[in-house]
Amino acid sequence: xxxxxxxxxxxxxxxxxxxxxxxxxxxxxxxxxxxxxxxxxxxxxxxxxxxxxxxxxxxxxxxxxxxxxxxxxxxxxxxxxxxxxxxxxxxxxxxxxxxxxxxxxxxxxxxxxxxxxxxxxxxxxxxxxxxxxxxxxxxxxxxxxxxxxxxxxxxxxxxxxxxxxxxxxxxxxxxxxxxxxxxxxxxxxxxxxxx
Numbered sequence: 001x002x003x004x005x006x007x008x009x010x011x012x013x014x015x016x017x018x019x020x021x022x023x024x025x026x027x028x029x030x031x032x033x034x035x036x037x038x039x040x041x042x043x044x045x046x047x048x049x050x051x052x053x054x055x056x057x058x059x060x061x062x063x064x065x066x067x068x069x070x071x072x073x074x075x076x077x078x079x080x081x082x083x084x085x086x087x088x089x090x091x092x093x094x095x096x097x098x099x100x101x102x103x104x105x106x107x108x109x110x111x112x113x114x115x116x117x118x119x120x121x122x123x124x125x126x127x128x129x130x131x132x133x134x135x136x137x138x139x140x141x142x143x144x145x146x147x148x149x150x151x152x153x154x155x156x157x158x159x160x161x162x163x164x165x166x167x168x169x170x171x172x173x174x175x176x177x178x179x180x181x182x183x184x185x186x187x188x189x190x191x192x193x194x195x
Contacts (some may be wrong), residue, residue, distance in 0.1 A: 002009065004046070004091065004097065006091070008105055009037065009050055010050055012077070015187060017059070021057070021061055025195040033108045034061055034105045040179055044114040044169065046069070049071070053073050072087060078145065080161070081160055090147075099147050102144045109182070109187060110133075113140070114133055121175045130145065130163075130166070132144045143182070144172075
């Protein structure tokens with residue numbers, strides 16, 4: 001099955017006051033949130049969604065990618081996650097992919113193993129169902145894989161509409177993960193300090 005891994009890295013880090021995706025969390029952990037997401041997708045067909053080239057965070061995030069890491073710029077990414085999701089879906093459609101696996105760059109504990117587990121379930125259902133990681137607490141996490149038949153519907157999303165709208169329409173198959181890692185998002189300064 002032909003899958004595209006789309007890494008959402010176009011956000012503004014509004015609540016943080018600095019570029020959380022391009023800043024190492026500590027001297028003891030020199031990797032960044034964005035580099036961790038790219039590592040989780042290693043070896044798969046991947047595209048990184050970055051902010052517009054005029055955005056102050058574009059150059060710093062682009063510099064973290066290896067020369068062969070493909071990326072695309074999301075115009076109006078500051079208007080909400082929907083524009084990033086739509087841009088990734090359009091790219092997956094153009095590449096005739098069977099599905100789009102979505103990773104959030106601000107979820108630093110998602111690994112290649114989590115991605116492999118979700119991909120295996122997606123393939124078990126023949127690429128016909130939305131598949132999502134679920135944590136032991138019952139919270140929904142990432143990765144999420146959306147089949148190609150659903151990708152055109154991303155055009156309906158706007159603002160901060162995420163995947164939940166599409167999941168309500170199409171349902172989702174959840175795969176239980178062994179820890180809370182796929183649900184841990186760095187959204188606030190407090191989250192950052194806990195890293």
